[in-house]
Amino acid sequence: MRHELHTEVEIDAPAAVVWDLLTDLDNYRAWNPFITDSAGEAVVGEKLVNRMDPPGGKAMTFKPVVTEVEAGKVFEWLGRFGLPGLFDGRHRFELTATPSGGTLVVHAEHFTGVLVRFMRSSLDTRTLAGFEAMNAALKARAEASAGSPS
Numbered sequence: 001m002r003h004e005l006h007t008e009v010e011i012d013a014p015a016a017v018v019w020d021l022l023t024d025l026d027n028y029r030a031w032n033p034f035i036t037d038s039a040g041e042a043v044v045g046e047k048l049v050n051r052m053d054p055p056g057g058k059a060m061t062f063k064p065v066v067t068e069v070e071a072g073k074v075f076e077w078l079g080r081f082g083l084p085g086l087f088d089g090r091h092r093f094e095l096t097a098t099p100s101g102g103t104l105v106v107h108a109e110h111f112t113g114v115l116v117r118f119m120r121s122s123l124d125t126r127t128l129a130g131f132e133a134m135n136a137a138l139k140a141r142a143e144a145s146a147g148s149p150s
Contacts, residue, residue: 001116005128006108009135013146015095015103019072021142022093031141034130042069048077054126055133064091087115105138107131 011018021031025038025048032038033053040048046066053059064079073095081087094106109131111123 001112001114003111003116003120003123004108005111005123005131006106007128007131007135009105009107009139010098010102011105011139011142012100012102013142014101015072015097017146018095018103018105018138018142019075021138021145022075022095023069031137032134033137034134040066042066042075044069050079052130054122055129057122057126057130064089068092081113081115085113087111087113087119103142105135107135 021027023042025040025042028035028038034055035050036053036059037051038048040046044066048064048066049061050064051059051061062079062081064077066076067078067090068074068076074093076090076092079089079091088111090110092106092108092110094108096104096106098104109127111119116123
């Protein structure tokens with residue numbers, strides 16, 4: 001079973017500002033309402049320790065592995081629940097500069113595994129709401145850092 005969550009947010013700040021916020025994992029607790037704590041580095045092969053607090057859901061800690069980093073453009077990790085193929089999530093941020101000097105952020109996750117069918121309702125409500133809350137907080141933080149209006 002497969003399922004994907006896909007969100008986008010346009011931020012009135014340069015991609016470098018957005019990138020710095022997304023990859024400064026130790027400071028997630030200062031601004032991120034969804035991934036409320038994170039440790040590790042945005043380096044391929046690095047194991048992160050993330051605490052996710054989905055709206056209306058139960059907080060959980062997971063330890064994904066960074067699978068792709070393209071400075072200023074792509075940051076991705078793969079998280080697993082239990083054994084591979086049970087419930088895997090490939091979480092991805094893609095940053096694209098906009099003509100106005102801002103950044104379009106695509107924030108998505110591709111889920112696979114036998115438990116996806118049973119988790120789909122929660123993914124489409126709580127997890128999606130968490131993505132949207134994180135996007136809004138990232139936008140506010142980046143625009144404030146860049147001195148732009150929200």
